Amino acid sequence: MHLPVLPPVRPMLARPAPQVPEGRCYEPKWDGFRTVVFRDGDEIELGSRNERPMTRYFPEVVEAVRASLPPRCVVDGEVVLVDADTGVLDFDRLQLRLHPAASRVARLAAETPCALVVFDVLALGDEDLTGLPFAQRRARLEELLPVAPLPLDGPVTGVRLTPLTRDRDVALDWFDRLEGAGLDGVVAKAEDLTYQPDKRVMTKVKHVRTLDCVVAGYRPHTSGPDAVGSLMLGLWDEHGGLDSLGVIGALPMARRRALVDELAPYVTDLAGHPWDWGGAAEGLTDAQRRSFGSRWNAGKSLAFVPLRPELVVEARYDFLDGGRFRHTAQLSRWRPDRDARSCTWDQVERPEPVDVRPFLAGGG
Template identity: 35%
Template sequence: MPPTPEDASGLALARLVPGLGDTVDLPGGTAWEPKWDGMRLLALADGPRTLLRSRHGGDLTRDFPEVTRAVAAQVPAGTVLDGELVVRRSGRVDYGALQRRASSADPAALAAHLPAGFVVFDVIQRAHVDLRPRPFIERRIALEELAAGWAEPLSTSPLTGDVDLAARWFRDLAGLGVDGLVAKGLDQPYRPGTRDWRKVKHRTAVDLVATAVTGSVAQPGALLLALPVDGELVPVGRSASIGLSAGIALGRQVVPLGGAPSSAIATRIAPLVVEVSADVPWSGGVLARPAQFLRARPELHPVEVVEPDALLVGC
């Protein structure tokens, strides 16, 4: 069985590119699928010993029992699936609802109110055979064979080799909780830790790294923001004031750095990836004004944050 990843180096990844035109001509031809606004998940099927792992190796098996049961019942032992954990509400994927469940003191207790689904886009092991060296098209065929009898909460991510349909997906699915497209070469193997895939995102938000909070750690008033540059987190500005309810929710994600020097107005925290509104201009490599905080993305690693010039997307 492929080792459970302890961090993102165990998963194949995608490199952010400016537009759809930058995703064509991948090895063997390009196929596109929606980029779901959820949490990356590996499912290791083994009957009653089935495990769910986050992209950083966290154990989610008991937190999402409905997904664990479905994988155990519907997926043959010796299979490892890669996909996205999502919560759907009112016909759309709702990342905020998923985050509320994941950050709850008892996530499993919310299963009836906020049921999760597992949208699978790759199979990296089948019948105890490692499929990662195989081309993506072979892995996709294997996935569709496995999924022939699946029922909710398991599903497969749609896939197309038609660039015009991909462009329509990019345009039309934005309101359904799909924040872009992922492109894969049909001949590409699954290479952990590499960014062989490509992704195009809607430019509504920018990922930055929060390095400190003002006010209470339990209810931050604002964030000090940075970008990774040559292995260092370089300050680029701050967020605007965070509202009461958003601050309380954010406080559950914040980890203060014990012993770290703090100022009278700010407390240093473990680097936390956050989304801020993309409508703030940049000047001289820093934010021209405070950015609106949108949400925390604790499932992402700071090294995955890219410079904002790379976030200009379009079709």
């Protein structure tokens, strides 16, 4: 490639904040795969946040870039998958798009096509735009990608320009109203912000909820069995089964080591444990498969240490997608006062589904 900004580029990041700040440019926070797109003629590369190429997984996005973007450019955006029936972002099925088999990639591209939502431009032709203020980059982006008509049924495909407002009240409305569409929250950017790769110079405000969960086991840390890697969480369903929700993984190393001793009295055998599936794949529900499986690392150890389902933690999370935490939950506190059997789905708040397609088509 011969571009003024060359891959790999780590995208510019955002620092979390509890409230939407005043006096900024505001965009919805899309929840998909962050992607920096490089195009030099017929050569197109989709680079992920961790600098790994994703080009082979999204052939339909590559074709959309070829059809919609200038012959030589670099843009920053998000690959998203919108449910064709509901118009809600579907991160669970988006993860399934990362499949090693070429035949499977082609089939999924036809069955669950994705779109690229663009929110920044880093280069055009021979011009490096990263040193320009964001307001100017946004103006250039609007020239490239004017808001295009979008069918209000079926999948969302192609290359789309993200909505933007400078009205904080509008941004607050987006934050509240579009949670049901699967959006993460709101991103705020200063008008004079230059593009700074891998630096947290934007602001993000995300939805935060809490949920009391059963701790049903833990996975050992990659450093060895003397530290906890992640706590495995569940909720009791109406049939008496324990559904897997996901994990809490962000803990200080000293706390990880201390937890091994603290959890030792609760360690049990799989026999009689709610997740005693015998290691067999046949007959498992999707939730059970995800409890053992890893879409991101095929070589990851899937063994876990089962615990008697008696301990409860309050977990902070942003969104439940398909009965699972969309992202790794955070530990808020332990709840020794809470009966584990009371941790059921009844406590879960579910926002009303909202169709994102009119919003993305410029409907506000």
